[in-house]
Amino acid sequence: MLNFSNTLIGILNFVTFLLSIPIIIAGIWLSKQGVTDCEHWLEKPAIVFGVFLLMISVMGLVGSCCRVSWLMWVYLFIMFLLILLLFGCTVFAFVVTNKGAGEVLSGKGFKEYRLGNYSNWLQERVSGRTWNNIRSCLVSSEYCSKYKKHYADHNDTMFYKEKLSSVESGCCKPSNDCGFTYISPTNWTKTEKGVPANPDCNAWNNDPNILCYNCQSCKAGFLQNIKKSWKKVSIANIILLIFLTVVYSIGCLAFRNNRNGDYYNKY
Structure with missing residues (x-):
């Protein structure tokens, strides 16, 4: 039962690792094929987000499966900051799009x-x-x-x-x-x-x-078109926040398991 959280967090991070690859490829494709500002403004955020997702997935995967406590600690710290950032962005989006209508x-x-x-x-x-x-x-x-x-x-x-x-x-x-x-x-x-x-x-x-x-x-x-899009993104962000909070909680259990394993290995 103690290993369940490690296994689950490993599976979740493997899935996010696979998802990061098409995001990076899409960003690179836009940088090569895009001919208008509509396409170009998306390329850098897509590549940065994809690389970030890949790195944090690898950290969570290695930290949980290989029981590397310090790597799990860094992973959880970044996850915590990501949750705070996503929460702040979601609240901000709701505030700035609250006004305006046709x-x-x-x-x-x-x-x-x-x-x-x-x-x-x-x-x-x-x-x-x-x-x-x-x-x-x-x-x-x-x-x-x-x-x-x-x-x-x-x-x-x-x-x-x-x-x-x-x-x-x-x-x-x-x-x-x-x-x-x-x-x-x-x-x-x-x-x-x-x-x-x-x-x-x-x-x-x-x-x-x-x-x-x-x-x-x-x-x-x-701006009205942007407002409608942001409302949809904000709803998606709320769902993502719930998912990240669950992953973070499971990650905390996996980190505790790693610490307990390190303790028993010493004695």
């Missing part, structure tokens, strides 16, 4: 998004050079071109009923405040009613490489 429009199937509705921390993430990289990514991925093809046969009545994604609503069409006349999903005629209060109206351009990529609504739509 604005329902009367008679429209889609929503509109305002940058000021989101947390200050998120707003800072879509400013300056960072936003230039994101915008470049959106343009090179032809996001709005695919949107244009999808709704190409829609007249204005049909289009206004569509439930557009946050990025489509924010980046690929002008704001509803502008009152522009619909020609096609990415082609709108500006009105002659003067400059609207919403600055996004002046930022809009029918050029497929410009559209509303410079608009505040585009940043807000992108």
Whole structure:
């Protein structure tokens, strides 16, 4: 029974060791094959996380199966820090994504998004050079071109009923405040009613490489998409936290078994 915890922690770490390999391979593949900023920004975190997972798995595997007490102690210490870090990141993600939601429009199937509705921390993430990289990514991925093809046969009545994604609503069409006349999903005629209060109206351009990529609504739509993703990741983090806590508890038992084995070997 005393060896059960050592065996179980060894099995769990062997599984995580196997999982780390495809993560590292995916990161290396992205660094070689990725041609847009969308792909490149993921490569380093993927490689770092994969290598970290591999190293800690090897430590737990050797420490439990070979009964190396000092290695198990280091393994448990790193695991404890990882649990604290993951807990902090999860709480932080919930806090910064707590604000912000789409604005329902009367008679429209889609929503509109305002940058000021989101947390200050998120707003800072879509400013300056960072936003230039994101915008470049959106343009090179032809996001709005695919949107244009999808709704190409829609007249204005049909289009206004569509439930557009946050990025489509924010980046690929002008704001509803502008009152522009619909020609096609990415082609709108500006009105002659003067400059609207919403600055996004002046930022809009029918050029497929410009559209509303410079608009505040585009940043807000992108943040809404990030917010939804972070909510899902936070839920996954909670499950991972429970798993890591169980592994950590079993690891503590394995460490105690190693210490007891060392004690009996002396006498």
